[in-house]
Amino acid sequence: MPTLAELGEFEVIRRLAAVRGAPDASIVVDSGDDAAVVRPEPGGLVVLTTDGFVEGRSWRPGWIDPEALGARLAVANLSDLAAMGARPRWALLAAAVRADADVDALVGLQRGLARTLAADGARLVGGNVVAVEHEEAFHLTLVGHVHEGAVWRRAGARAGDLIAVTGHPGRAGAGVRLAARLGDGARDPRFGPLLDAWRSPRSRVALAGALGPLRAVRAAIDLSDGVPGDLAHLCEASGVGAVLDEAAFPDDAALLEAAEALGLPLDALRFGPSDDYELLLAIDPASRAACEAAAAQAAVAFAVIGRCAGDAAARTIVDRAGRERPIPGAGYEHFTRG
């Protein structure tokens, strides 16, 4: 376990560069100069996002290995590009690490990052490593392409549009809560899908790429806070309300098990804070079947869970008995909550 202090900055940078994989033809100047130089697609637009993780807050040591953490950091950023209908291309990693940190762990993180980016057509082209005394942090900037007119935004949903989600909302947040409350008890196989959703989320870039040509998506956001908060952002940007249908949510036996184990109502998990990195979409009702087919083709769970309403103040859910109530819960608040 060589440390950063033992190896020094330049050897560490060399080892990190070694796991990036071969550069593609778009990379004119790779890392190792003052900046990277890349060739954008002619006529395309460039999409830019950054998202980062902090030790002890974004991940729990002992619950995720460095390679999985790197993969998850990639997905957190890929998810933002998927939600814009964009194709990821290049990334830079800013790592804040302790001088006594294990270089092998840092290399593992970068390997997981590089592998996950590569699966969606992106590659690390640079970064920076700074030393910290306390908690470590990793910030990724992801750059991609999108064609003019093909950009998905939070704004654009209209009354009557269907509201769809990929995956199973709330699973990642349930995984976090289980680990915090049950400790090793959370490793019970019946909670496996929840721990997987938390620790190993899947990028929805490929699905976004399949949905784009259908011209069905009117608005999009990634689920990084939880359904109530992210749906609110989409509704506010679009000037619409939302009426959800409880019966339309995907069945989720694992989430039910977790609610029981935690002594919580199912709603607290389904509508609780959860960085699932799934997509929340407003789609043209005429394209529902085409979207469902594209999701099935991509082997991604896809559920139409409600409809946009003309009343921008509406934010309700109709239960199986036909009763309408406010959508429970609120999103993750990065500063006022733990």
Added chain:
Amino acid sequence: MPTLAELGEFEVIRRLAAVRGAPDASIVVDSGDDAAVVRPEPGGLVVLTTDGFVEGRSWRPGWIDPEALGARLAVANLSDLAAMGARPRWALLAAAVRADADVDALVGLQRGLARTLAADGARLVGGNVVAVEHEEAFHLTLVGHVHEGAVWRRAGARAGDLIAVTGHPGRAGAGVRLAARLGDGARDPRFGPLLDAWRSPRSRVALAGALGPLRAVRAAIDLSDGVPGDLAHLCEASGVGAVLDEAAFPDDAALLEAAEALGLPLDALRFGPSDDYELLLAIDPASRAACEAAAAQAAVAFAVIGRCAGDAAARTIVDRAGRERPIPGAGYEHFTRG
């Protein structure tokens, strides 16, 4: 002094967005969506860099106010783009802050950042704020343009090329050492130019823009470690050596004063670790006068301090008496030194 925890994430993001300035026509989707969307210049290449600062290591609280810190973070990144011959356009800030941090300070930092970026034609288009318990950190990613064939790299210097620097090498590092050793004594006006170089470095983007069309620059790097280390990077990338001329260095009375006050030889400061964010260039000897004129026009100190040598192992300096000795010192090591 409202804190992050009091205001909450979204209000903080709103206040940060308010000091970014108006978007220019290249910004298709501004911050506030899942990612920003920008329009690159037709036929141009895109340049990407990231550099970050950590509290207590990259800056000393009490020695720099938030706005100046933001400006300095901008310059650290602008400097990388200047060294590529590129034009800065868009930036993203990843901020890791404590929940009890003063939001006004964070807004001040962003204001200094935005103002300094704007002076060189760039603008913040997004970012991310995460909470930390201990030291704060700010990581900027800067994106710019460069035309094919106009990219400056570390490689490209040839034997006989002149080695030039902007500014006064070593001043920033001297400022840091004075503050560490003398405390408030470092605030003596005779050290003013050193504290300014440390706390308020100037971007060399405009000068790089003026030098570009001269086709005089064969290789470039920014001075972020110190002359010996950065010169070594340029020489290694180019496969050349370097012979410096002590008499050709710019006179620097303030640096001499600092060396005396610190009880150090001048070399320890001039060739010591120093993040001056100035340019180190290898230039075509035939273009020397044109480069000097461009620098004079831009009101930037510019000195030819040596020459590239065919012997790649050469790394020497000739003193005023004509004696040749190895270039002293070494660059900043981010992990093995404080």
